[in-house]
Amino acid sequence: MKRIFFILVCWLMAIQGISQNLSPTQFTLICDKSPGEVEEYLTANNWTFYEAKGETQNKLGNAKFVYDRPNFKLGDSADYLLFFHYSERVKARGIEVLFKNKAMYKNFNEQMANLKYKLTNSTIDNGSIIKVYKKGPQIIEVTIPPNFKGMNGYRYLFAKNSSYKKIRNK
Numbered sequence: 001m002k003r004i005f006f007i008l009v010c011w012l013m014a015i016q017g018i019s020q021n022l023s024p025t026q027f028t029l030i031c032d033k034s035p036g037e038v039e040e041y042l043t044a045n046n047w048t049f050y051e052a053k054g055e056t057q058n059k060l061g062n063a064k065f066v067y068d069r070p071n072f073k074l075g076d077s078a079d080y081l082l083f084f085h086y087s088e089r090v091k092a093r094g095i096e097v098l099f100k101n102k103a104m105y106k107n108f109n110e111q112m113a114n115l116k117y118k119l120t121n122s123t124i125d126n127g128s129i130i131k132v133y134k135k136g137p138q139i140i141e142v143t144i145p146p147n148f149k150g151m152n153g154y155r156y157l158f159a160k161n162s163s164y165k166k167i168r169n170k
Helices: 002-017 024-030 035-044 102-114 161-168
Strands: 047-053 061-067 080-087 092-099 118-125 128-135 138-144 154-160
Touching: 024 035, 024 092, 024 102, 024 138, 024 154, 035 047, 035 061, 035 080, 092 161, 102 138, 102 154, 138 161, 154 161
Parallel strands: none
Antiparallel strands: 047 061, 061 080, 080 092, 092 154, 118 128, 128 138, 138 154
């Protein structure tokens, strides 16, 4: 029994060591914060601000972050990217996380099931499967890539229902 417990603890530590450090619940809590609040929260959790683009008449603004890569430069690869989408004009905010780690994908889906998110829609777009989950006013959109050529990876978009369509119509 002790050996099984030890193996389980080692496995959990290994998963944490190769993954970013925020859960779906934490992403849903920060998705509607201000850009400054999001930056402070992410920086405190080992995410590094990379760049931002301001909002225009036709596009939402966004801020990009990378996990555990303080010296990230254009052209570098990163295991975890985060995009904070925002608009003061149309009152929309959301967090989009991109990663290639299949264990993280399974972990996020288990957490969503435990939190009682329900699958409400699914489609295929550009070869990817897109699934939309809802719980109360919160939406989580999951994009599953067909393969991992180039920059393809799992994408999770966390947004309130009121912001979701505005973010998707960017």
